[in-house]
Amino acid sequence: MNHTDAIVSIQQISKAFGKQQVLEDINLEINEGEIFGLLGPSGAGKTTLVKQLIGLELPTSGDTYLFQEKMPSLNLIERVGYMAQSDALYGELSAKENLQFFASLYGLKGKAQQQRINEVMEIVQLTDHLSKLVSNYSGGMKRRLSLAISLLHEPELLILDEPTVGIDPVLRKSIWEAFYELKKNGKTIIVTTHVMDEADKCDRLGLMRDGRLIAIGTPEELKEKTNSATIEEAFLVYGGAKS
Numbered sequence: 001m002n003h004t005d006a007i008v009s010i011q012q013i014s015k016a017f018g019k020q021q022v023l024e025d026i027n028l029e030i031n032e033g034e035i036f037g038l039l040g041p042s043g044a045g046k047t048t049l050v051k052q053l054i055g056l057e058l059p060t061s062g063d064t065y066l067f068q069e070k071m072p073s074l075n076l077i078e079r080v081g082y083m084a085q086s087d088a089l090y091g092e093l094s095a096k097e098n099l100q101f102f103a104s105l106y107g108l109k110g111k112a113q114q115q116r117i118n119e120v121m122e123i124v125q126l127t128d129h130l131s132k133l134v135s136n137y138s139g140g141m142k143r144r145l146s147l148a149i150s151l152l153h154e155p156e157l158l159i160l161d162e163p164t165v166g167i168d169p170v171l172r173k174s175i176w177e178a179f180y181e182l183k184k185n186g187k188t189i190i191v192t193t194h195v196m197d198e199a200d201k202c203d204r205l206g207l208m209r210d211g212r213l214i215a216i217g218t219p220e221e222l223k224e225k226t227n228s229a230t231i232e233e234a235f236l237v238y239g240g241a242k243s
């Protein structure tokens, strides 16, 4: 039974692959309208954690609740948008055809579909490349198209695994503006990142290392508590304090 009204409640989640312990006793609650960042070095377990959030991986022990419903649950698919780290796109189709395919899966049709496709492509600034084949897209363009697809059905909760990898700083800024706009409309966003200046843009952060959440707080709190000028420094202090 889940007693919290958080949108995401992760309770004592552990995950092992064979002998390797990848997540260890993770407890975390995320509230409606928050932009929550999961920050940590490569291999810390960020992707594994977000995958088990949406039911793509099952934990070895512990429970996860989304919208107070225990995961995995197929009922929640329409309320959650997920952008994986590797792009799941059809290279032999145009961007528009990719968007139409995913929009149809969510039951978006006709004029509403066309309008939403235009809106999401505007957000990621790819409107001029709608009819281009995805195989001719650059890596950064593919990331932006994947992000556009995850926004199509206007999910209440967006889970984005390194959404801005390979995206230049100017466009990254405009994508973050889009995140704030979504937040203003009450959406909740979980984003994994390596990028420290992105971490500062989150409402709260979870610092991950070696499968553990070593600290949770607002960027300001984390810096204050460790007497650090930057999140990077704070991370090192928490990381060092652990071992």
Ligand SMILES: Nc1ncnc2c1ncn2[C@@H]1O[C@H](COP(=O)(O)OP(=O)(O)OP(=O)(O)O)[C@@H](O)[C@H]1O
Pocket (backbone or CB within 6 Å): 017, 022, 040, 041, 042, 043, 044, 045, 046, 047, 048, 049, 085
């Ligand atoms: N399906 C799997 N089978 C075995 N080991 C796995 C599997 N998926 C992940 N791992 C291992 O779990 C650990 C955590 O990986 P994960 O991808 O969650 O880290 P991450 O923090 O997201 O890293 P990155 O930032 O590089 O994506 C790694 O050691 C990885 O090799």
